Amino acid sequence: MTSKLSALLPDLSPWRSSRDFRLLWVQGVVTYFGSFMAMIALPLQIKDLTGSPLAVGVMGAVELVPLVVFGLYGGALADSADRRKLILGTEAGLGVLAVVLLVNAMLPDPMLWPLYLVAAGVSALAGLQRPALDSLMARIVPHDQLTAAAALNALRYQLGAIAGPALAGLVVAYAGHATAYGVTVAGFAVSVVLCLRLAPAPAAHDAQKPSLRGIAEGARYAWSRPVLLGTYAIDLAAMFFAFPNAIFPFLADDLDAEWSLGLMYAAGSVGSLALSMTSGWTSRVRRHGLFVVFGAAAWGLAIAAAGWFSNVWLVLLCLAFAGAGDMLSGLGRSTIWNQTIPEELRGRLAGIEVLSYSVGPQLGQVRAGAMAGWTGTRAAIWSGGVACVASVGLLAAVLPKLITYDASTDEDAMRRRAQQEALTKA
Template identity: 35%
Template structure:
């Protein structure tokens, strides 16, 4: 019995990063706030559709949010490298909270202005980019190097829990109470993130400081371009999302697998798999060959997606998508951890800014790829072919020696070599 318990602990999610007070506050604050963020992510499109009756205007949310996400992801990372990261995180968090209050006031007053809603979405997207890039750069300052992978696993797992719970909670509140109540809940829950940011210690920049302008952003991109480990880690993520993200094909596939009820399960399957993987992720932090592990996880992602496209019934498709979601969580942990530990502290904000841009932009490009390919060759060919192509192309990353040999840092070797060769 004792041996069974010890074996379970080795595979259960590693909670040891929560022993560090500042990380514990950040994790808890973000976990609580992200539930509200997901509620608002449902409420805004519902409100826009109620006002316009048009899916076109709902789709415009993605367009108006993408540009500020890219711009402020890159610029916000540069700011996080030049200023006290606590202050940058707090400013970005306050801005996000104020946008939620703006949505609440707009709803309470019954203004029904799509222009105002889209403007608030753009502002929220900009603030989200700054907050995300800064928080990612803070993690290596509040936990030891050997715990960064576990800290990232905790963060990604709770985010996926919120991605499941938030929309369900939003549907309940919107249908049983009101849109205003949904925004109010988000505003209240986001206070947890504000508290966590406010309680951080001062986190001034370390090393060489660059003014947060265009030159600083270009320096960050040049740093990535001359470091094969970082360049390949971004490249494999883009391959995974552009070639194999099947999200845009879910509605069409659902018609074959059960209609409206099926589409909800298809959308939920990836998050379900990610949560299960997070709950059993104790082994993730013990893997040293993180470059090879990252490629293996993306190969599993591509093959699982391809298998789901071939599945003849809903539950097999959901199971295979859940396997893909589990692999995606593992790959996300390794990509984030490599980025946080390989780059020096004075570059981490800019690296996280690029990470935010790639993570948010990749799936959008994947939607475009999947939709246009499906129009040309059919849904199944687009879905299955994309997954197989992803699994094949990502193996090319192993041809890069520094990436193939990359190992996670340890407590005695906290900063891996940044040798660009």
């Protein structure tokens, strides 16, 4: 019985084998907690200032262009610059933007336009940072520990994603938006100190300077790999159709359960956390494409059910199941990316990865906000979940190599393993 339980618990091998992984893990917990405080406070403040679901959804449109531009450029930059310096600089910039939110919230009459401006700035800096963070992971963690690292990173995210939203609703309700933003500022200050302790991560000696040609080279590589293409397409479709977070304040009102807003934002992470805490078995799986497809389909089904039920506790349960599905799909995507992409393209492909799992939610917020204004909040949610399931099924049929992906036989995965082993020996 004890051995079976141990097999389910998270695999801690990356934590034991890599100092930089430990630093980034702790840094991520701190950053995510503070960021989620602001992430919840920001749409709530827009809602309080405008009372419009469309105004909240527009935040996704404002974030979209900076994310696309800087995500792609950040990917090219991560292949040509010291990734540690890039992570440190962007983290400091995010802290400055949190200060802007704090100052604006402390004004007698807070202004609306700085909220959109900061949202765009955060999107730009996140686009620059995420490729460096993601591409660094494949360098500091052994190849056979990448699935375990993905699970532990998800656990790190979930700790912040559960505590941040749950407390943010209470903090905003009883202490105001400024207090929530103050916590965010403090979190980024601690994060910068931790990032300073990371080891340098310089680019390869033959690295090219960031250019459109380099970005295009990464895009051509991704397009030529059906397995990678499938991970991007399924995630984009799932998030576009079934990411209703922007209209959760209106769902809480519709269910006559305003007290549940923080729980709605946290419920998905509770489901993800449950899967992460029993993820030991995932390190022994080699068919990670199945994770991507089944996880995304489960996400869509659960979101559809959340929009259909009128009992708030059933809605929260559905959102938790959705989070578990998203976690499973995310484990598959992260493992495939890190197992198959060559080191010299890691940054640029990480930039494309940023678009695949960030552009979808941004567009999804716009879709959800616009449709909620047209059909009502709950209809916007359940119809999006149904569309998600249908699109995932269609993409899986069109891209069968994703379903048949096997880490032990895939040529790209075997080549990447040999490359990492050569770098380690060098």
